[in-house]
Amino acid sequence: MLQAHQQVQATDIQRRQSGTVAARLLRASRNSSSNSRLLRQIALVSLLLAAIFPLFGGSFFTRLAIEALLFGCIALSVDILLGYAGLLSLGQAAYFGLAAYVAALMYLHVTQSFWLVLLTASASVGVFSFLLGAVAIRAKGVYFALITFSVAEILSKITHNTRAIGGSDGLIGIPVPSIPLLPGLEIEFANNYVFYYLVLGTVCLLYLGTRRMLNTAFGSVLRAIRDNSDRVPYLGYNPFWYKLLAYVMAAQIAAFGGLIYPLLRGFVAPHLFGFEVSTKAVVMSLVGGVGTLIGPLMGSVIITFLESVVGSYTERHLILLGIIFIVFVVFLPDGLCGLAQRTFGAGRKVKP
Amino acid sequence: MIRITDLSKSFGALRAVNHLSFEAMPNCITSIIGPNGAGKSTAFNLIAGTLRPDSGRVELEGHDVTGEPAYRLAKLGVARSFQITNLFFGLSVLDNIRLNCQSLESRNRFLSRLDRLSAPVRRATEILEEFGLDESADELVGNLSHGDQRRVEIAICMALSPRVLMLDEPTQGMSPAETAEIDTLIKSLAGRVTVLLIEHDIDLVMNISDHVIVMHQGRKLFEGPPDEVRASPAVREAYLGAEHAAA
Numbered sequence: 001m002l003q004a005h006q007q008v009q010a011t012d013i014q015r016r017q018s019g020t021v022a023a024r025l026l027r028a029s030r031n032s033s034s035n036s037r038l039l040r041q042i043a044l045v046s047l048l049l050a051a052i053f054p055l056f057g058g059s060f061f062t063r064l065a066i067e068a069l070l071f072g073c074i075a076l077s078v079d080i081l082l083g084y085a086g087l088l089s090l091g092q093a094a095y096f097g098l099a100a101y102v103a104a105l106m107y108l109h110v111t112q113s114f115w116l117v118l119l120t121a122s123a124s125v126g127v128f129s130f131l132l133g134a135v136a137i138r139a140k141g142v143y144f145a146l147i148t149f150s151v152a153e154i155l156s157k158i159t160h161n162t163r164a165i166g167g168s169d170g171l172i173g174i175p176v177p178s179i180p181l182l183p184g185l186e187i188e189f190a191n192n193y194v195f196y197y198l199v200l201g202t203v204c205l206l207y208l209g210t211r212r213m214l215n216t217a218f219g220s221v222l223r224a225i226r227d228n229s230d231r232v233p234y235l236g237y238n239p240f241w242y243k244l245l246a247y248v249m250a251a252q253i254a255a256f257g258g259l260i261y262p263l264l265r266g267f268v269a270p271h272l273f274g275f276e277v278s279t280k281a282v283v284m285s286l287v288g289g290v291g292t293l294i295g296p297l298m299g300s301v302i303i304t305f306l307e308s309v310v311g312s313y314t315e316r317h318l319i320l321l322g323i324i325f326i327v328f329v330v331f332l333p334d335g336l337c338g339l340a341q342r343t344f345g346a347g348r349k350v351k352p
Numbered sequence: 353m354i355r356i357t358d359l360s361k362s363f364g365a366l367r368a369v370n371h372l373s374f375e376a377m378p379n380c381i382t383s384i385i386g387p388n389g390a391g392k393s394t395a396f397n398l399i400a401g402t403l404r405p406d407s408g409r410v411e412l413e414g415h416d417v418t419g420e421p422a423y424r425l426a427k428l429g430v431a432r433s434f435q436i437t438n439l440f441f442g443l444s445v446l447d448n449i450r451l452n453c454q455s456l457e458s459r460n461r462f463l464s465r466l467d468r469l470s471a472p473v474r475r476a477t478e479i480l481e482e483f484g485l486d487e488s489a490d491e492l493v494g495n496l497s498h499g500d501q502r503r504v505e506i507a508i509c510m511a512l513s514p515r516v517l518m519l520d521e522p523t524q525g526m527s528p529a530e531t532a533e534i535d536t537l538i539k540s541l542a543g544r545v546t547v548l549l550i551e552h553d554i555d556l557v558m559n560i561s562d563h564v565i566v567m568h569q570g571r572k573l574f575e576g577p578p579d580e581v582r583a584s585p586a587v588r589e590a591y592l593g594a595e596h597a598a599a
Contacts, residue, residue: 212465215465216463216465217454217461217466217469218462219466220447220450220451220454220466221451221462223443223447227440228438228439228440228441231434231439233401233422234400234422234423235423235452235455235508235512236423236426236455236456236512237455238421238424239423
């Protein structure tokens with residue numbers, strides 16, 4: 001009994017004192033979700049800026065902004081898991097890539113109907129995330145991160161080595177369809193402005209939907225799981241289903257980005273599944289502020305633009321990503337939203 | 353009422369709980385005492401669904417609940433506290449309590465907006481008042497004093513409206529004054545629920561218990577009202593030590 005007891009005690013202490021990156025991120029995210037008024041204002045200002053951006057941006061930067069929003073979906077999905085359920089996923093790109101490949105293959109070989117592609121991609125991601133989630137969320141902390149990381153890598157390697165779906169070259173020449181929205185009203189992706197506002201509008205809806213979904217009894221149980229998952233069963237909740245629902249939901253949001261990506265770039269490649277995309281999403285949420293939902297979207301815009309600008313000078317832009325990651329983990333673990341909260345001093349102080 | 357029959361659990365070669373049987377009657381305080389390593393906490397873990405017993409039965413109000421997972425037992429009305437404070441330190445006191453009240457709400461409301469779920473908040477506020485925690489309702493649990501955290505431990509259990517309240521050393525690390533308060537508190541709760549208590553503080557146990565079970569090396573050594581336990585030579589020898597036996 002003593003042994004078991006000591007084990008319980010040891011895990012307890014580990015949980016509270018561990019200085020790992022994930023633990024730091026978690027601690028930083030604890031309070032940020034409580035300060036919702038300032039976050040709403042931040043979201044509103046971001047939306048206004050985003051709405052007028054194409055007027056000044058020109059076509060290259062408008063398309064870059066679309067890409068930022070699509071990658072922002074992965075960042076948002078990372079935030080649902082990390083900021084609410086306390087699960088650090090290093091493989092959210094798997095769902096982005098999966099949806100991108102399903103969409104690309106459907107357009108190339110099966111149909112030009114956007115709605116049918118949407119349905120197929122969403123269903124395949126749903127099934128895959130349900131199965132993987134059911135296995136992965138039984139593991140805690142770093143083990144969850146490792147499982148998600150390795151599955152994403154496996155998917156990346158499989159696509160890389162399968163000639164039938166393009167192998168290392170990926171799939172190119174994906175036709176860009178038009179979406180029949182209503183009878184007589186079709187949306188043309190060829191027009192950058194239409195494309196941009198469509199994606200912006202959908203990402204807004206995803207953001208609002210996620211916020212609504214997490215501002216519920218369901219969300220409050222997730223926050224409890226993040227805070228102390230061991231105690232949750234004693235309140236009469238089975239953490240498994242809550243975590244699984246959050247996981248499946250997060251996967252769907254990442255999948256939306258992947259669904260649109262082939263239409264933006266006209267190609268898909270194995271790197272979309274890769275570690276680089278997954279970790280970039282984590283850095284994006286960290287930069288914006290974990291647990292804020294709007295932060296990761298902002299982070300995505302910042303990182304994507306920074307990378308594009310720096311990438312035109314040097315190929316080693318990943319170094320920049322690494323430096324940003326370190327700086328934020330060490331000096332600003334609650335991200336830009338956390339900084340804003342402390343600067344404007346609204347509500348409670350965020351514990352470091 | 354909760355009835356344990358022939359419960360056993362081993363960790364490797366160690367028989368942590370060895371054919372343990374007892375009953376905890378409603379509206380009574382039943383205490384489990386015993387020296388360190390006697391198997392008290394393991395017995396608790398077996399009853400509350402933290403661990404699965406190797407053999408034996410756990411019955412709640414006559415229904416077999418052996419090996420049920422903790423979340424289902426909680427729904428059935430078994431609430432337990434922890435020896436090492438085990439709360440949601442990053443959430444407010446009110447949120448800690450509310451989560452528990454909320455789990456009693458029907459399942460189809462789990463996607464209702466939080467501010468529309470007023471019943472759990474009302475109930476949580478009542479409980480906070482009862483436990484004298486209403487002034488720190490918005491405080492983070494992590495910022496409370498140890499004594500208040502221990503009080504939240506019990507409050508969070510009562511939020512489940514349990515039939516069986518299992519308290520694992522509720523006064524651990526408390527000052528004598530605080531212990532006395534908890535003492536009164538537990539007594540007042542006993543009118544409503546079956547209380548099962550593990551306690552190191554012998555004075556507290558003898559003061560408030562209706563029934564005492566003494567465990568030693570995984571087995572039940574003795575069972576009876578506090579006076580008989582105090583008088584039993586076997587208990588003195590095993591638990592209270594040689595000095596008491598001599599006195």
